[in-house]
Amino acid sequence: MIKVENLRFQYQRSTFELNIPDLQIEVGEKAAVIGPSGSGKTTLLNILSGIIIAESGSVEFNGHQLKTMSDSELRNLRINQIGFVFQDFKLLEYLSVYDNILLPYRINSSMPGLSGRGQRVKELCVHLGVGDKLSKFPKHLSHGEKQRIAISRALINDPSLVLADEPTGNLDPENKTKILEILFKMSDANNSTLITVTHDHELLSGFDRIIDFTDFQKNTRQ
């Protein structure tokens, strides 16, 4: 469960301030975060994953106060319990699909060894319809395929929370629906929480809950 209370965050030399008095997201819940550009949606994802630590207020994830955790604990939390999906996929161009999906295992020593992970990679890719792309490099993939690979990478460690930052932003309408369906299915199958930032209001129907950032936005100039 994610619990945010009295969160106030402001970037240095910025007039914008994110202000979330109270937000609670249950385990397995599928939440869409909407709001105008610059309203702090991505900032919230960064705060929830411990990349940014808000000094004011509290952020609790599965009972852990993020503010009190060390850098390495936060890293371990991200790698073990959180999966990230980005709008521009963020696949490493020099790694094959197979290696991209296994990247979390190669960059953090707290992850268990790679043995046995190969089978899981293949299963995920087959499930997401990219089973024949394992040896390909990102430059040979379509946007839809890239996002499926990015989702596979996010899910390889069976996370309890998936943070997706506009995962459909670079996709055509057909792929948008498919990618969301995949995320929903995976969330249901793993009982993982899904928080998705999106601008696509027509896709909101599948979410359990809509968090509108217009409510949290506060401009200190106003």
Place this chain on the structure above:
Amino acid sequence: MKDSLYLAYRYLSYNRVRTLVLTFSVAIIIYLPLGLKKLISESEDQMLSRANSTPLIAGKKGSPTDLVINTLYFQQEKIETLTMEFASVLDGTGFGYAIPVLSSYKARGYPIVGTSLDYFEFRDLGLESGRLFGVVGECVIGSNVARRLDVQPGDSLISSPESFFDFAGVYPLKMDIVGVMEQSNTPDDDAVFVDIKTTWIIMGLGHGHQDLAQVYDPTLVMERSDSSVTAGAKLFMYNQISDDNMESFHFHGDTKDYPITSIIFVPNNQKSSTLLRGRIEAGELENQVVVPTLVVNNLLQSIFRLKQIFNSVFVIVGLAVILIFGLVIALSLRLRKDELYTMFTIGSGKRKIAQIIGMELVLLIVTSALISGILYYITGFFINEFINAFII
């Protein structure tokens, strides 16, 4: 560590053109000073060893360096000649024995060295095949000459005229190859050895022609008296010495007045050497006698100064390359900012990211060092040829 190495390898192999350019740039910078150092130290060793094994060289007064270079390495610098008589004078001192050397001509690009058979014993040169020259017109060739020209005993070599337009000058002489010397990794490998008289024939000081007593053609014999016969230029001159015409070869004048470029003098002992040099310095004997080791050491001092300049240049170039290398890495990291941030976002520590970048640098530098090592190793195979071709 293994994963960092794997990711570093993947990055470098994916960006292979950039990697190759960087690797070879660094490899060249590592190799050049090492290769040059090897080249210079090997040159020093070879030059000194050749000089050390030659106790004294006598020659016409002039540049001692030219004299030594000509005698030890058969370089075709035009140096003043002295007469063969001086070899007899030196022999007559009783301080040792003299080996005449006349190195002024070439055969197919290789120096023709006129000398005596003592030379081979003095240099401790062995035969790979055939025998040493026995009569005028025969030659013994160095191993490199044999290999490069693909010739062997039984074949022949023609001396090169000094100038195609000098009709009154040197006539080409076809020399019979009778032996090939063993490889010695010295300039002897690149020389064509002949009896000193053969060189004089090449110079035109000796020749063979039709027996004038048997020639009655008035266009060949211009004047005949009881004591002499004057022949015309139409008279047939032999350009190869054979058993049939050997008797007709003769020298005009006294061979003791014939030129030689230098004399290798082998003193009986150190005392003889000192005494001989003392007599030369006292002006008792004309010409000069030099100690090759001293001359070559002087020459090497110049090379040392050159080496120091090269070293300074390499330090500057090396620093420039390190700066460029650093700049390339910095620019590369800037370009990869997004990628590195992705790694950080999904759970990589900054130390791990630094380790991956570090591994990339280590791989680049190790590969560069390996390439320079291979180049350095290969240099060893060609260094003798390079030294003989460009330095000595």
